Amino acid sequence: MADRPISVVDTNVLLNLATPVVDGRPAAPTGADPLKALLVTYNVHVPASVVGELSMATGSDDLLSAAAKLVLNASHHLTTHDVDAKIDEPLDYGLDQGESDGIWLANDLEAALFITDEFNSTNYLFVSLALDDRNTLFTTPHVLCKFASQGIIPPEYVDAALSYYGDTKQWDEQYLNRLRHKYLRD
Amino acid sequence: MPEEKTRVDFNAPASIVERADNVAELLDISRTRLLIDALQDELDELINEEGFRAHLRDAYYDERIDFQTVKSVLGQEEAMRMNLLRASIDREPPEPQLKAELPTDEKFYDGEVPVWQSEEAADNEDVESSA
Numbered sequence: 001m002a003d004r005p006i007s008v009v010d011t012n013v014l015l016n017l018a019t020p021v022v023d024g025r026p027a028a029p030t031g032a033d034p035l036k037a038l039l040v041t042y043n044v045h046v047p048a049s050v051v052g053e054l055s056m057a058t059g060s061d062d063l064l065s066a067a068a069k070l071v072l073n074a075s076h077h078l079t080t081h082d083v084d085a086k087i088d089e090p091l092d093y094g095l096d097q098g099e100s101d102g103i104w105l106a107n108d109l110e111a112a113l114f115i116t117d118e119f120n121s122t123n124y125l126f127v128s129l130a131l132d133d134r135n136t137l138f139t140t141p142h143v144l145c146k147f148a149s150q151g152i153i154p155p156e157y158v159d160a161a162l163s164y165y166g167d168t169k170q171w172d173e174q175y176l177n178r179l180r181h182k183y184l185r186d
Numbered sequence: 187m188p189e190e191k192t193r194v195d196f197n198a199p200a201s202i203v204e205r206a207d208n209v210a211e212l213l214d215i216s217r218t219r220l221l222i223d224a225l226q227d228e229l230d231e232l233i234n235e236e237g238f239r240a241h242l243r244d245a246y247y248d249e250r251i252d253f254q255t256v257k258s259v260l261g262q263e264e265a266m267r268m269n270l271l272r273a274s275i276d277r278e279p280p281e282p283q284l285k286a287e288l289p290t291d292e293k294f295y296d297g298e299v300p301v302w303q304s305e306e307a308a309d310n311e312d313v314e315s316s317a
Contacts, residue, residue, distance in 0.1 A: 005280035024303040036294055041282030066302035073297040112280040119271055122263045128270050138279050146279040152288075172245035178275050 005112035007042040008105050010054040011098045013115045014046075016140050016169070018067035020161055027167070029160035032142055032153045035070065039077040041152060045109060045122030047083040051075060081105055095126055106130045115143060120172055141165060141176055145183035155184045208283055233259060 019033040020028045038044060055077075059069035083101040095103070098117065106114040107130075114131055118124050119139050128134050140161055148158040161174045203217075210220045232238045242259060244249045246268055257265035293301050 004283045022300050022302050024301040033288070033291075036288055036291075037282070040294075041284050042280075056205075061302075063302045066300040069300045070295070072206055073295040073299070076296055077294070119267075122267055124270060125263060126269050134270075135277055138275060138277070139274075142274065142278050147282060150282055150284075152282055172239060172243065172271075174247050175262055175271055175275075177244075178247050178272075182275060 003095050004041065004043040006109055007038070007044050007113040007115060008109065008111045009038075009044060009046060009050075009118075010102045011050045011057075012051070012117045013140050014054065015057065016063065016117055016165070018070040019063060019165055019168075022066040022070050023063055027164065027180070029157050029164050032157040034140075034153060034161065035074060036159055037073045037147050038143065038150050039074055039148070042113065043079070044113065045079045045081060045105060046079050047098065047105050049083065049098045051078075051100045053098050054061065061082045095123060095130075100130075101129070103127060103130045105113045106136065111136060113138050113143070115140060117169075117171075120129070120170070141171070141179050142154075145179045149183045158185055229259075243268065248306075 017038055021033050021035055047181065051072075053123040054068045054071050058065050058072065083105055095118075099118065102116075103114065105111070110132075114127075114136050115138050116124075116127050117140050118127055128137060128166065133139055144153065144158045144161060147153040162180060165171050166173050166176050206220055207217055207263055208218045213220070239260070242251070242256065246256050256268055260268075277310055288294075
């Protein structure tokens with residue numbers, strides 16, 4: 001399993017991948033499991049603060065809480081790192097602890113991917129600046145499209161998932177359409 | 187230092203110009219001042235309209251407009267964000283590795299897969315299943 005590319009993710013990515021799996025409403029896409037796909041096909045590493053943030057998100061009866069529970073049920077597939085003790089100067093660009101630790105970890109591990117869903121705001125700029133290699137920066141919809149093109153998740157599911165995220169999270173519809181065009185339509 | 191000015195000539199319906207002149211006189215400002223303010227307000231309003239922003243993003247991703255245009259309308263930070271995001275689309279994520287099929291839920295998850303439904307939906311399902 002050593003040849004799986006090293007991937008560092010932030011808390012929101014894990015929650016976003018788990019959300020359609022646990023969402024029992026008719027609008028949620030069914031038939032695939034993007035969280036499982038990520039954790040099986042990549043070697044996923046997270047700072048310990050991400051697990052802490054996931055635990056904090058549980059405890060209520062809402063969708064987010066169910067998503068956090070699912071990620072915690074799969075947490076033995078994550079490699080966690082105690083980042084706080086090692087960091088000298090915390091990255092301070094207005095990013096939260098999990099994101100800052102994740103970027104530090106991605107740099108330290110020379111990860112092949114750093115996945116974030118902070119692409120709707122100027123935080124995306126800060127993440128880009130803080131990563132040693134900007135070319136490792138990807139988003140959940142981008143990775144899902146890659147899974148579709150590799151036959152790991154059906155393209156129909158990914159198409160529906162992109163619409164689901166667009167509707168529920170107000171993600172940049174034009175960006176999602178570009179990804180659709182590149183990976184799902186060609 | 188005051189910003190450089192460009193002279194603009196345009197034809198407008200006489201009635202609009204007359205209304206503008208009346209309002210400008212009432213406010214004791216020049217016609218030019220009124221037009222600049224009106225143009226500024228209109229642009230500010232458009233920029234904050236989601237429909238317009240979507241239109242602009244489409245045009246930028248399709249390379250119909252350039253970075254400078256986005257920057258002049260949405261500002262430096264937003265233009266830089268879109269520039270980075272557009273460039274990222276052309277990158278390929280590293281190949282995911284899958285040896286066989288994805289494992290079953292039982293094998294993969296240490297515990298159950300929770301399912302969340304809004305109370306409304308759960309109620310509807312009860313009605314359907316009892317019908």
